[in-house]
Amino acid sequence: MSRLRKLLIPGVDKTLLVKDATKLLPDPARRRFIAGGASLGALTLLTGCDVVDSSSAEALLTKISKFNDRVQALLFNPNTLAPEFPESAITRPFPFNGYYALDDAPRVDGDSWKLEVRGLVDNKKPWTLQELYQLPQVRQITRHICVEGWSAIGSWTGTPLRHFLELIGADTRAKYCWFQCADVDGYNSPLDMASALHPQTQMTFKFGDEILPRAYGFPMKIRVPTKLGFKNPKYVISMEVTNDYKGGYWEDQGYNSFSGS
């Protein structure tokens, strides 16, 4: 979430738009939206609409005004799948985003990197990249949505996190998987266990047909297509299964930790 980029959308007052949308949302969606941190990104997540100008802002409001009970039940069901897209929908080039410029993004050495596993798990053995690459992988083409209100469709390939959690004997009754990253000033993010076990939540090793480029989190990111972008940690170095809420980089600055469907 670089602070300067994409903050202004011509002809759109973001605060007003979020207010208008909140008024239009029927309960219980409205209550959930407010409790979940009422942001432009959350509206994009709910509607699938990007807001890039005043007419797309109008289109988003129209869509919300048509939400009915059936739509709402789907939106707030933790088992709902994020929509998947065809190859032709992939955004190229896919945007880079971090709280620094790309030049300052971590340069992780894939040969010496190991994923540390901590907390409530039977097997705490660290994993090399080559070992992780041997695990079964699946591909997904889903939409990444930043809380700032932009979104992009990308192709991610990796191992369902759920499979890895089973493999290491994680206590899946624990509340969170907490991820730490290699960024200079640190980056971390807690993921609630229901979302960690969601079938589309992935330990991602590839973008398109390439090994995950540095911009998108080499060697591994956690892809959670049912959550906003900041809940998708890149350059992951450790995972802890825990009942303690340990906070996160953006969560500690006021962004809602749930931030998803």
Ligand SMILES: Nc1nc2c(c(=O)[nH]1)N[C@H]1C(S)=C(S)[C@@H](COP(=O)(O)O)O[C@H]1N2
């Ligand atoms: N380690 C780390 N992970 C991160 C971030 C970051 O700054 N550092 N930014 C988050 C935010 S706000 C977004 S929108 C996405 C951007 O991912 P992308 O660069 O692949 O588009 O990464 C998320 N994960």
Ligand SMILES: [Mo]
């Ligand atoms: Mo973001």
